[in-house]
Amino acid sequence: GENVEQHPSTLSVQEGDSAVIKCTYSDSASNYFPWYKQELGKRPQLIIDIRSNVGEKKDQRIAVTLNKTAKHFSLHITETQPEDSAVYFCAANSGTYKYIFGTGTRLKVLA
């Protein structure tokens, strides 16, 4: 069945450094790739998304890149801050409505 693999499972970076989280998907029909941030005890919140007709998208310190041929996409956070510490989930759509989520990456930004 459809699958999304996410790496690494944990990531620690110094404040001000960059963080990169990578995901690979299996369904070649997937065309929408959102990223969610989940702080402790809170709901997942969308931080950025990308569609398959675009290779890269940026929003301030956050960027997402997509390689359709290789079926992988990545989240890039630059100039990390302590408030970036959270669990990040990637997802790929499966069919029109459904997402397949990755297993999450726990990011710690060390002050």
Added chain:
Amino acid sequence: DAGVIQSPRHEVTEMGQEVTLRCKPISGHNSLFWYRQTMMRGLELLIYFNNNVPIDDSGMPEDRFSAKMPNASFSTLKIQPSEPRDSAVYFCASSSGNASPTQYFGPGTRLLVL
């Protein structure tokens, strides 16, 4: 503009009791999703509805779980009888479906079955 609303926010119950979780999607959204989140299994899709019709319930763990969507503004997830292994955070999410696939999550219901 209200987001997805879930109730209750916390539920503590004893094994064998019936539990009902409630969700109100964002107005105008026609797709609704129920997820379960645990440390061991991550974020799992249980069931989703489109235009109030269940489309995929393959994630529902067993017959003890059932979900309904009687109208566009309300859905329930019921567990009967509940078991300790059902303890988790249950999220409801909604989206515009074809118009936009972005899913917006509710605050979740933290369920503890003793």
